[in-house]
Amino acid sequence: MAENTLLACDDPTIISLFQALDNFQKNEQAKLTEKLKKERKALRREIKYYRKTWFATISLLYTGFNDLLKIRTALEQFDEQEKLANQEWLRFWKISAEPSQHIKYKLMGWV
Secondary structure, three states: OOHHHHHHHHHHEEEEEEEEHHHHHHHHHHHHHHHHHHHHHHHHHHHHHHHHHHHHHHHHHHHHHHHHHHHHHHHHHHHHHHHHHHHHHHHOOOOOOOOOOOOOOOOOOOO
16 A cells, blocks of 8 residues: 555655656666767678778788799799700700710729
8 A cells, every 4th residue: 555655656856856767767768879879880881891901901911822823823934934945955065964875884892
């Protein structure tokens, strides 16, 4: 019975206290909502920046990898062309790159 009397109380002080509490909660909620909106906006900006940076990094990595493959292919072609040029040079001068079958190497006794 006493609870009903407290709840149904028409005391202006209590009513103004509840209104002040309600206003305080609304203000705090509005401040928090605004703070969270600003934070969300900042986070979205950061995500956009890091996403852009990430894609630029991946693009750079892809370009570097393709360039590395081109360099490797060029080096392989160079080695092959150099080998062929050396063979042609030896053939032109009639130089055999194979050791002669007539020459026998003898190990010295002191070795």
